[in-house]
Amino acid sequence: MTTLFYSHPDCIAHAEPPGHPEQAARLRAVEAALAQSRLDRRDAPLADGQSVLRCHPRTYLERVAATVPREGWAMLDGDTYLAPGSVAAALRGVGAACAAVDAVLAGAAANAFIATRPPGHHAETDRAMGFCLFGTVAIAAKHALDHHGLGRVAVLDFDVHHGNGTQDLLWDEARAMFVSSHEMPLYPGTGSPGERGAYGQIVNLPLRGGSGRAAMRAAWEPALDRLAEFRPELILVSAGFDAHEEDPLASLEWETADFVWLTEAICDLADGTCGGRVVSALEGGYDLAALGESVAAHVEVLERRGR
Template sequence: MLYLTHAECLEHREPDGHPEQAARLLAVERALAGMALDRREAPLAARDDVLRCHPEGYIARVERAMPAAGWAMLDGDTYLAPGSLRAALRAVGGVCAAVDAVLADEARRAFVACRPPGHHAETARAMGFCLFGSVAIGAKRALDHHGLSRVAVLDFDVHHGNGTQDLLWDEPRAMFVSSHQMPLYPGSGLASEVGAHGQILNLPLRSGSGGGAMRAAWQPALDRVAAFRPDLILISAGFDAHADDPLAGLEWETQDFAWLTGAICKLADTCCGGRVVSVLEGGYDLPALAASVAAHVDKLREE
């Protein structure tokens, strides 16, 4: 199994106390240190790949906002440090490289552990710690560069993937499924939000509902994905639904992430040759993040 990351992703630095800290990536690395993985460095994304989802004016605006020292703010909780742009380009490049490798049959599965995360970044707006919509860009690369007919993006971060939804809203070749706590930031993700072609499925879950409610929501959702017949599945793998996470309250346990990962992999085996690219999103309690990522990657390898 393929594992992509890069040390430059540690250089996206936040003010002290910010939940999306470089220590998250170090915790992931420690959790995976003993696993037999094909480890590769995430490359810098080509500008043309970022342009698959974001206009030139927005990219230029992020570039102009980059500080020489300290921090700049793009919104109330999204900061830029001197190393942030290269980190974000590593995150996009890692997803694109993983898509390329999986579609070239170099591996059936890949996990991309980079930061900043991406699923809140809208077409021309940074928000929720996110600069560029990495997983949506990976989906568009699979469709437009590799010529796939259909892809599915499955998001189990505790927060709704509003950015991915925005970037794929008008894309009939991409199905997007998101489970998330509601009400919670960013406030989107109603079941009535179905996309321009009915290809978006939102699964809002109430606080405290636990793993049982998650499984009851995802099982029929995966049946919907199977009917869509994707050629590739991408995962926005956020681990902040864990019971120990400080930012939300869905009360999932580590084994719930393992169950959902296994269910997704079994689906992939039936519809797309087992091809899965998973991309790190949230997860802010470091021990819970480490345990959940280890269970997720172990299940990706096992399945």
């Protein structure tokens, strides 16, 4: 089997104002980096409203839909914009995440990578923020739990910014363990170790700016041990690559090899607990060359480990 790859042209059509870091060029850089990869390429399906309602109230969906402009941009918060194609793009991300969960749980592949935009891990229950409209990975976790009847799902987030939205959406979900490493202090200002969730199932791993590889591994190794004790039946990954040393929005100073190490460790965990089942979704990463290189390295590990 090979790794499933989900994307869609609608995610290129999601337009941001000039100079905004979350540009369509990010997805083009990912696609170029993976052009020679032997992936099972699939169009990201359009999620229906019911999928989104697993995590967001209908009033929020209606408010987002009512804000979409006929042309140009509308602001949902200080850095989150809507253009005419933005909701369709976000629904492609949710649809891809749920379809990847379906396929991996059905045994069509051991793992999958989702390259869509906008990202999702900052979207809270009724609030868009941090470039994100819907909590893509949290919705996929709820889909695995409620639609497929899994008893334990893990969500791992190594984006440089704390996954506050995922934390909010899974705060009361005892069946989902959420682990996030992130630079602190940094946007969005959440993610302290004291934020543990309603059932102690949330693990935050704040890292100092400039702390690099050693601090990352020292934080993740015990967290991975705890995840092994949790014994997830599926692992979902919020794969942000903005911790890279070349990224302009943060300063953790990871190298591409660090994403390889962490991806290998996640695959080791998956092999030991859930038959290698991993679904990874793109979040941040804003230096185009570093993003392409890091995604290619991440996906190469998934491909090799999924065979």
